[in-house]
Amino acid sequence: MPASPSPVATPAAASSAAASPAPLAVEIGGVHLALGRGAAAVDVLRGVDLAVAPGETVGIVGPSGSGKSTLLMVIGGLERPDRGTVRVAGQDLTGLDEDALARFRGRHVGIVFQSFHLIPTMTALENVAVPLELAGRADAFARAEAELAAVGLSGRLNHLPKEMSGGEQQRVAIARALAPEPALIIADEPTGNLDAATGAAIVDLMFRAQAERGTTLVLVTHDAALAARCGRTVRVRSGVIEPEAPARVAAS
Numbered sequence: 415m416p417a418s419p420s421p422v423a424t425p426a427a428a429s430s431a432a433a434s435p436a437p438l439a440v441e442i443g444g445v446h447l448a449l450g451r452g453a454a455a456v457d458v459l460r461g462v463d464l465a466v467a468p469g470e471t472v473g474i475v476g477p478s479g480s481g482k483s484t485l486l487m488v489i490g491g492l493e494r495p496d497r498g499t500v501r502v503a504g505q506d507l508t509g510l511d512e513d514a515l516a517r518f519r520g521r522h523v524g525i526v527f528q529s530f531h532l533i534p535t536m537t538a539l540e541n542v543a544v545p546l547e548l549a550g551r552a553d554a555f556a557r558a559e560a561e562l563a564a565v566g567l568s569g570r571l572n573h574l575p576k577e578m579s580g581g582e583q584q585r586v587a588i589a590r591a592l593a594p595e596p597a598l599i600i601a602d603e604p605t606g607n608l609d610a611a612t613g614a615a616i617v618d619l620m621f622r623a624q625a626e627r628g629t630t631l632v633l634v635t636h637d638a639a640l641a642a643r644c645g646r647t648v649r650v651r652s653g654v655i656e657p658e659a660p661a662r663v664a665a666s
């Protein structure tokens with residue numbers, strides 16, 4: 415940027431320059447993605463734009479099969495778009511190779527799935543600690559223990575997933591997602607396999623962590639109560655995000 419010709423640098427100009435560069439938590443533009451091969455290929459995402467500010471909570475809703483999970487996977491760097499841009503915390507994910515993408519996810523993105531996705535042969539403590547160890551954290555086990563305590567599982571450290579209830583397994587998954595202190599948490603129907611009361615407790619945990627840490631939370635849900643707790647909801651239909659404002663006229 416060229417230097418200002420003005421001899422006087424005002425404090426207002428200086429402070430606005432210092433405050434401006436915080437990148438969006440998520441910035442997706444013109445994302446297209448087809449899944450499946452040949453005649454079975456499906457255009458799952460058909461031009462998705464989405465911007466999420468740091469600390470925002472966004473609920474992604476829409477009919478089954480509309481592309482919600484696929485969109486979340488693109489945001490989390492688990493699926494690569496065929497075209498379009500994907501930036502998370504200012505990092506362009508489309509420019510990263512698989513190793514760099516895995517490292518980026520490990521540090522910056524926490525992921526919670528409907529079906530928990532815990533490693534069945536590992537204890538609760540190991541499920542949370544091992545990803546931290548792989549990320550080079552010397553305090554992996556101490557940190558994992560603290561995260562499990564924070565979700566109320568101090569009494570289950572050495573239990574295997576099959577020895578825990580669904581709600582307890584999801585608590586482990588949340589502890590695992592939060593442990594690396596990611597800036598972004600993505601969750602795909604995190605209460606989908608839980609009864610209403612257990613699901614509500616899981617939601618409380620996620621939102622408490624979000625509020626305490628200022629984490630950005632993007633979640634897919636069919637649960638109207640969960641969607642209502644998000645600061646904003648976006649509706650996906652047939653691979654595109656439906657415009658919010660009725661005044662916006664479709665271009666094609």
Ligand SMILES: Nc1ncnc2c1ncn2[C@@H]1O[C@H](COP(=O)(O)OP(=O)(O)O)[C@@H](O)[C@H]1O
Binds near residue numbers: 450455458476479484
């Ligand atoms: N690996 C795949 N191969 C082919 N089609 C797929 C694949 N994964 C998802 N799809 C299709 O993409 C569409 C959107 O899937 P998904 O993102 O899971 O939707 P949602 O989460 O909204 O239910 C569905 O029609 C689904 O059948």
Ligand SMILES: [Mg+2]
Binds near residue numbers: 482483602
């Ligand atoms: Mg889905």
